[in-house]
Amino acid sequence: MQNLVIDAERLWGELMETATIGGTPKGGICRLTLTDLDRQVRDWFRARAEALGCTVTVDDMGAMFARRPGQRNDIAPIAMGSHLDTQPTGGKFDGVLGVLGALEALRTLVQAGYETFAPIEVVNWTNEEGSRFAPAMVASGVFAGAFTRDWAVSREDRSGVTFGAALEAIGYRGAEPCGQHPLSAFFELHIEQGPILEAEKKDIGIVTGVQGMRWYEVTVTGESAHTGATPMRLRKNALLGAARLVERVNAIAEAHAPAALGAVGLMEVRPNSRNVVPGEVFFCVDLRHPDAAVLDRLEAAYTASLREICDPLALSVSSSRIWDQPPVRFDAACVASVRRAAALSGLSAQEIISGAGHDAAYVSRVAPTAMIFVPCRDGVSHNEAEFTSREQCAAGAQVLLQAVLDYDRTLAERHARK
Ligand code: HGY
Ligand code: MN
Ligand code: MN
Numbered sequence: 001m002q003n004l005v006i007d008a009e010r011l012w013g014e015l016m017e018t019a020t021i022g023g024t025p026k027g028g029i030c031r032l033t034l035t036d037l038d039r040q041v042r043d044w045f046r047a048r049a050e051a052l053g054c055t056v057t058v059d060d061m062g063a064m065f066a067r068r069p070g071q072r073n074d075i076a077p078i079a080m081g082s083h084l085d086t087q088p089t090g091g092k093f094d095g096v097l098g099v100l101g102a103l104e105a106l107r108t109l110v111q112a113g114y115e116t117f118a119p120i121e122v123v124n125w126t127n128e129e130g131s132r133f134a135p136a137m138v139a140s141g142v143f144a145g146a147f148t149r150d151w152a153v154s155r156e157d158r159s160g161v162t163f164g165a166a167l168e169a170i171g172y173r174g175a176e177p178c179g180q181h182p183l184s185a186f187f188e189l190h191i192e193q194g195p196i197l198e199a200e201k202k203d204i205g206i207v208t209g210v211q212g213m214r215w216y217e218v219t220v221t222g223e224s225a226h227t228g229a230t231p232m233r234l235r236k237n238a239l240l241g242a243a244r245l246v247e248r249v250n251a252i253a254e255a256h257a258p259a260a261l262g263a264v265g266l267m268e269v270r271p272n273s274r275n276v277v278p279g280e281v282f283f284c285v286d287l288r289h290p291d292a293a294v295l296d297r298l299e300a301a302y303t304a305s306l307r308e309i310c311d312p313l314a315l316s317v318s319s320s321r322i323w324d325q326p327p328v329r330f331d332a333a334c335v336a337s338v339r340r341a342a343a344l345s346g347l348s349a350q351e352i353i354s355g356a357g358h359d360a361a362y363v364s365r366v367a368p369t370a371m372i373f374v375p376c377r378d379g380v381s382h383n384e385a386e387f388t389s390r391e392q393c394a395a396g397a398q399v400l401l402q403a404v405l406d407y408d409r410t411l412a413e414r415h416a417r418k
Helices: 008-018 036-051 096-112 138-143 149-153 163-169 196-200 238-255 292-313 332-344 359-363 390-416
Strands: 055-058 064-068 078-083 120-125 185-191 204-210 212-221 261-270 280-289 316-325 349-354 369-374
Touching: 008 036, 008 096, 008 390, 036 055, 036 064, 036 096, 036 120, 064 096, 078 096, 078 359, 078 390, 096 120, 096 185, 096 390, 120 138, 138 149, 138 359, 149 163, 185 332, 185 359, 185 390, 196 204, 196 349, 204 332, 204 359, 204 390, 212 238, 212 292, 238 261, 238 280, 238 292, 280 292, 292 316, 332 349, 332 369, 332 390, 349 369, 359 369, 369 390
Parallel strands: 078 120, 078 185, 185 369, 204 349
Antiparallel strands: 055 064, 064 120, 204 369, 212 280, 212 316, 261 280
16 A cells, blocks of 8 residues: 555644634634534535545534545445534644544545545534533434434523524534434544543554543522521522532542542532522533443432432432433454554554543444544643644544555455455
8 A cells, every 4th residue: 555644734734724713812722513613614624625526415413524435435435533613712632633634634545546445534523522512422422323313403502592503503404314324434533632642652542442421410409698698507508519519529539539530510600699699500510430330330429419418408409411421342443443553654552441522432333433542732631721743643643544544445355255
């Protein structure tokens, strides 16, 4: 196979160029899903893909598929991609590297005139982050049958706008029913978003799976009262209850250390006034673990804490689980392609389980899937300081290209034996 090498400068240039769409003064990106900024980067992606001769289709969850034909266009494509939406204080690389790295890999094939056996597609999944609309990975979840489309498009952001209305507003509700798009395989390049590869001094993470994760929406209700005139013993302080629950979520995760993870990242205090005892607090709990049985134990301990903490404070509390993504093991053949690609590229590599959720976790339910990680500085992500070097981005895209070509060859061999 020709020694096909991606263009590191071109990839870096596009990463920096798209980082200006929603760029923040601290050097990060705020490009929430289904906003006009998301539309702008989607338009950018479509234009670049079409300039490479790809046809771009969009499904009714807004997922974008840029397709390059192969020798056998009757065979489902090998896809690669990730997401272009970001956290409110996101970095330049989370998701974006996976889409632009895939675009650069495809561009390398086009420029070399290399014809693959199967068609190749680059995918941009809608709302991977789950920041504006919960839960995360909604479009890939519908694609994999984990959520119904009706449920997904009815999800509301914190100002009451539905996913469906926002998708319509940016003009990216496509015609193709989400999920009716067979794939031969899917590969996702992503930054690790943790400290392991950097600590182990490895260039590449051969991602063999994703840990399990669950989200819960909680409302603690007390009674708004005057902070200056209401005796402490008469207060029903919803924020006091919420604060104790936040502390307990942390303690439950620490009691199952080191693999368990727990946090509260979103909280709304009402009426949120300096001299009013909060009458109501809304927040979201995030629990994670690689083992579903331990996740069950974390959930049981969390659930038991709700009344234990709120009853003595004369507070009522409601909690609903809005997301349950079980642990995932990726396809052995796809993982083997990643392993061979890293070796062929002369890069150090180790196997790793992903702590963060990714679209690949859902896609793996309907197509053979694997992921490729590259390190990020100090393991920092979901932070404007997120950084992965030009060389590391290029290494990841190079392994992505070689993994897709490796899998394409195995597919051709499989079909030749029929
Ligand atoms: O929540 C996650 O792990 C991902 O960033 N959506
Ligand atoms: Mn991501
Ligand atoms: Mn993310």
